[in-house]
Amino acid sequence: MEVEQKMPAANTQRSVRQNGNPDPARSREASANGSAGVVLKVEHLSKTFGNFQAVDNLSFSVSEGEFIGIIGPNGAGKTTTIYMLLGLITPSAGDIRIFGRKLVENREHILQRTSFASPYISFPPRLTVEENLTIFARLYGVRDKSSQLSKLLKMFEIENLRDKPVSRLSSGENTRLGLCKAMINNPRLLLLDEPTAFLDPQAALNVKGVLLDLQRSSRTTIIYTSHNLADVEAMCQRLIFLSHGRMIAAGSPIEVTQEILREDRREPALAEAFLRIGKGEPNEAV
Amino acid sequence: MKPYRIGAVVVRHAYEARHNLDRVTDTLYWPVMDIIVWGFFTLYLARDNRLQPGLVSFLLGGVILWGMFRSFQRDMAAGFLAELWSRNLVNLFSTPLTVSEYMTGLIAVNLIKALLGTLAAGLVAWLCYSYDIFPAFPALLPFMLNLVLFGLAVGIVITGLIFRYTMRIQGLTWSFTALLMPLSCVFYPVRSLPKTLRLLALILPTSHAFEGMRQAMAGGGFSAGHFVWGAALNAIYMVLALFFFRLMFASAQSRGLLVKLE
Numbered sequence: 001m002e003v004e005q006k007m008p009a010a011n012t013q014r015s016v017r018q019n020g021n022p023d024p025a026r027s028r029e030a031s032a033n034g035s036a037g038v039v040l041k042v043e044h045l046s047k048t049f050g051n052f053q054a055v056d057n058l059s060f061s062v063s064e065g066e067f068i069g070i071i072g073p074n075g076a077g078k079t080t081t082i083y084m085l086l087g088l089i090t091p092s093a094g095d096i097r098i099f100g101r102k103l104v105e106n107r108e109h110i111l112q113r114t115s116f117a118s119p120y121i122s123f124p125p126r127l128t129v130e131e132n133l134t135i136f137a138r139l140y141g142v143r144d145k146s147s148q149l150s151k152l153l154k155m156f157e158i159e160n161l162r163d164k165p166v167s168r169l170s171s172g173e174n175t176r177l178g179l180c181k182a183m184i185n186n187p188r189l190l191l192l193d194e195p196t197a198f199l200d201p202q203a204a205l206n207v208k209g210v211l212l213d214l215q216r217s218s219r220t221t222i223i224y225t226s227h228n229l230a231d232v233e234a235m236c237q238r239l240i241f242l243s244h245g246r247m248i249a250a251g252s253p254i255e256v257t258q259e260i261l262r263e264d265r266r267e268p269a270l271a272e273a274f275l276r277i278g279k280g281e282p283n284e285a286v
Numbered sequence: 287m288k289p290y291r292i293g294a295v296v297v298r299h300a301y302e303a304r305h306n307l308d309r310v311t312d313t314l315y316w317p318v319m320d321i322i323v324w325g326f327f328t329l330y331l332a333r334d335n336r337l338q339p340g341l342v343s344f345l346l347g348g349v350i351l352w353g354m355f356r357s358f359q360r361d362m363a364a365g366f367l368a369e370l371w372s373r374n375l376v377n378l379f380s381t382p383l384t385v386s387e388y389m390t391g392l393i394a395v396n397l398i399k400a401l402l403g404t405l406a407a408g409l410v411a412w413l414c415y416s417y418d419i420f421p422a423f424p425a426l427l428p429f430m431l432n433l434v435l436f437g438l439a440v441g442i443v444i445t446g447l448i449f450r451y452t453m454r455i456q457g458l459t460w461s462f463t464a465l466l467m468p469l470s471c472v473f474y475p476v477r478s479l480p481k482t483l484r485l486l487a488l489i490l491p492t493s494h495a496f497e498g499m500r501q502a503m504a505g506g507g508f509s510a511g512h513f514v515w516g517a518a519l520n521a522i523y524m525v526l527a528l529f530f531f532r533l534m535f536a537s538a539q540s541r542g543l544l545v546k547l548e
Contacts, residue, residue, distance in 0.1 A: 047542075049541065049542060054542075083544075083545050087539075088376060088544050089540075089544070089545065090536070107382070107384075111380065114380075115380070121374075121376045121377055122372060122374065123374055124301075124372040124374055127298075127301050134297070135297060135301070138290060138291070138293060139290075139291050139294040139382070141291075165305070178377075181377065185381075
């Protein structure tokens with residue numbers, strides 16, 4: 001619940017940074033749902049697999065246009081949380097509301113404007129890049145498929161791969177194809193699981209630029225998991241730090257650093273905080 | 287259900303067929319090979335008038351219709367397995383695509399494939415063995431429909447099992463119909479089975495379909511009884527299959543298997 005208390009501060013910071021004008025249609029919908037600005041609200045979310053507690057009583061909310069990082073060691077519950085937000089895993093307890101609606105009752109409506117990318121998920125290998133993207137454009141009912149495809153391929157600098165079968169792509173090219181897929185429906189909420197994994201520094205820089213531009217120009221809400229703490233510090237306004245399924249710290253990178261290290265730091269030091277948690281030192285639960 | 291999302295599933299499999307020779311093999315090669323082998327066998331039997339009248343029709347008709355049932359059942363589960371093998375399941379189900387839309391798309395694809403396979407087998411039988419199944423098609427259509435429906439129900443159950451028990455049991459996709467074949471009485475009448483097995487045979491829509499087929503081919507006309515029995519059994523099996531599938535899918539979602547099937 002501590003995250004909830006921190007929200008106003010994060011929102012203030014956000015509203016100072018944001019220069020784009022909010023989409024009137026989106027604002028109208030948010031107002032109609034009585035949740036102006038809040039895109040995602042998670043309350044007391046838990047997931048157990050047998051005796052293993054993957055996610056434990058997680059609560060947080062995310063506002064429109066926020067760039068949130070979910071970080072934590074392997075097995076912390078990051079990916080399980082993302083999959084629950086997509087309805088791919090049924091929570092053991094708790095409630096997920098996206099765009100003011102319950103996920104469990106409004107899956108189609110929510111996923112029409114939500115998207116997901118992970119470099120660990122693949123595509124049918126014999127199909128070309130264009131064919132794969134065409135399928136997803138059709139699934140989302142995108143009207144001008146051809147121009148949307150061209151725009152995305154250009155954005156992620158893979159226009160030359162249009163007719164190449166996925167089986168012949170490198171890992172980095174496959175990651176960028178996943179990102180094209182994730183943006184094909186112009187999502188309002190974008191869930192990204194380690195989106196810069198397998199990318200060379202130049203491609204990673206391009207992807208980060210595209211994501212920041214998308215957030216600023218379209219007020220897309222982005223939830224980002226990564227082990228690249230430098231990326232997380234640079235891109236995310238707010239972080240949720242998970243360990244053993246529990247939220248152990250939340251706030252801006254500097255706030256998370258201070259909360260975990262229990263020291264008055266002037267610069268974020270997430271790597272240090274990460275190592276502290278890895279060693280099982282104090283402050284394991286908030 | 288949104289038609290454009292069902293269309294996307296159909297397009298996905300059309301692209302696969304364009305690039306993957308295995309899909310063409312499944313659709314055309316096996317039905318044609320079956321009819322060639324059985325065609326030679328009937329020619330051999332016919333040589334010294336060792337055949338009862340109409341037996342060639344029963345055998346070749348059985349091969350064609352069983353091939354249609356087998357391929358429909360197999361391709362329902364194999365279509366789903368294709369997503370698992372390509373690790374595409376999370377991509378698909380993180381879109382608004384619903385399970386019903388996905389299954390409807392698969393059914394549409396497999397209907398086309400089964401129809402192509404049946405036509406190819408029928409054409410080979412006609413060209414090579416002068417056996418023309420096409421005039422009998424109107425009388426056989428109701429029974430073909432029952433075979434397709436039962437193939438669909440079995441395919442749905444196997445797909446549900448794969449959702450729940452993952453690729454460990456993918457072999458069922460190809461082997462399950464073999465289990466049904468002896469009791470389906472594809473090449474012999476139900477009365478030729480031992481008494482205890484007859485009861486089991488009669489609770490399968492397939493045995494009613496093949497009994498109906500034989501009656502139609504022997505000039506006995508359309509067997510309303512076998513058709514109604516088959517349709518009623520199919521209705522029961524379809525309801526049970528859908529209920530079972532929902533149970534398996536919910537269990538897979540709860541256990542996180544949808545994302546671990548990859």
